[in-house]
Amino acid sequence: MTDAHLANRAVVFAYHSVGVHSIKVLLARGIDIALVVTHNDNPNETIWFESVAALCAEHGIPTLFEPEADALFNAVKELAPDFIFSFYYRNMLPVDLLALAKRGAYNLHGSLLPKYRGRVPVNWAVLHGETETGATLHAMEAKPDAGAIIAQTAVPILPDDTAFDVFGKLTVASEQTLWHAIPQLLAGTAPTITNELSQGSYFGGRKPEDGRINWQQTGQQVYNLHRAVAPPYPGAFTDQNGHRFIIKKARLTALPKANLPQGICVVDNVIFGVCGDEKALNIAELIYEGKVISPETCKQLLESS
The missing domain is CATH 3.10.25.10 (Formyl transferase, C-terminal domain)
Incomplete structure (x- = not known):
C-alpha cells in the first residue's frame, strides 16, 4: 500500500442509499476504505433502499455488523484511520471512538443544518411544509449534528413531493456535497462554518x-x-x-x-x-x-x- 493510501485511510459507518452512494464517492476519490460498519436489516422494516452490505461484498471491503462497543473500538484503533465517516448510520458514535480519526470525523446529515437536527429530517421537513432541504457534511462531536459545517447542497421540495421523492434528491445532493468536499479534506483546506445551536431545533424519530x-x-x-x-x-x-x-x-x-x-x-x-x-x-x-x-x-x- 502506498503512502498516499495510508494518508487517506478511512473507517466508514454507513447504511441506506445515502451510505451506498457516499461509499461510491469515497472510492472514486481514491479513499482507502479499511472497514465499513453497518446494520443488519430489520425484518419488521420495509427495506426499500440500497444495501451497504451488498456494495461492500461486491468491492471486497471488510464489513462489521453492529459490533459490540469494545470490539469496535479495538478494531478501529488497530486500523488507525485518518478519517471516520458516518453516512446515515443510525447510532451515535462515542467521542473516544471519534478521537481515533487522525484527520477528523465527519457525518452527512439530511437537512440544511442548523435546521432539522436529529432523526428523519426529510420527513419532518415535508411535514412542516418546507420548500427546501439538503445535505450537510459536518464534523462529528459529542452532541449530535452540532459540529462545524464543512459543505452543504440544497434541493427543492416541490408542492406534491413525498418524502420518498425528496429522499431521492437528497441522495444525489449527498453525492455532490461529498464529491466536492473530499479534495479539500485531503488537502486540509476544507472551510468550516459555525453550526449555531440557537438557530436550529432537534427532532425525534417518528412512529x-x-x-x-x-x-x-x-x-x-x-x-x-x-x-x-x-x-x-x-x-x-x-x-x-x-x-x-x-x-x-x-x-x-x-x-x-x-x-x-x-x-x-x-x-x-x-x-x-x-x-x-x-x-x-x-x-x-x-x-x-x-x-x-x-x-x-x-x-x-x-x-x-
Whole structure:
C-alpha cells in the first residue's frame, strides 16, 4: 500500500442509499476504505433502499455488523484511520471512538443544518411544509449534528413531493456535497462554518402511530402529513366505521360539494378525505387490509354496520 493510501485511510459507518452512494464517492476519490460498519436489516422494516452490505461484498471491503462497543473500538484503533465517516448510520458514535480519526470525523446529515437536527429530517421537513432541504457534511462531536459545517447542497421540495421523492434528491445532493468536499479534506483546506445551536431545533424519530390523520386540520396540514409518510413509509391513516384506511396516493383539492362530513367519503365514484377547511384530499389510491380498494368498495365499507 502506498503512502498516499495510508494518508487517506478511512473507517466508514454507513447504511441506506445515502451510505451506498457516499461509499461510491469515497472510492472514486481514491479513499482507502479499511472497514465499513453497518446494520443488519430489520425484518419488521420495509427495506426499500440500497444495501451497504451488498456494495461492500461486491468491492471486497471488510464489513462489521453492529459490533459490540469494545470490539469496535479495538478494531478501529488497530486500523488507525485518518478519517471516520458516518453516512446515515443510525447510532451515535462515542467521542473516544471519534478521537481515533487522525484527520477528523465527519457525518452527512439530511437537512440544511442548523435546521432539522436529529432523526428523519426529510420527513419532518415535508411535514412542516418546507420548500427546501439538503445535505450537510459536518464534523462529528459529542452532541449530535452540532459540529462545524464543512459543505452543504440544497434541493427543492416541490408542492406534491413525498418524502420518498425528496429522499431521492437528497441522495444525489449527498453525492455532490461529498464529491466536492473530499479534495479539500485531503488537502486540509476544507472551510468550516459555525453550526449555531440557537438557530436550529432537534427532532425525534417518528412512529407509525404518528401517521394518524386529524381531519379537523386544514387540507394543507393533512396533505403534508400524507406526503411526509406516504409509502414506502407506513402511510397516513384513519379509522372510520371500524375500518382502518391508509392513503397511498392523493392530491390536495377543493371540496367537491358543500357540507360533506370530515373524513373519508365517496362522491361521484371518487374517494375524498374531507378536512377542516374548504379543502380535501382527492385520494387516487386507498389501502384497506393491505390492498388498494375501489371507490365502490370504500363506500360499502363506510356504509356497513
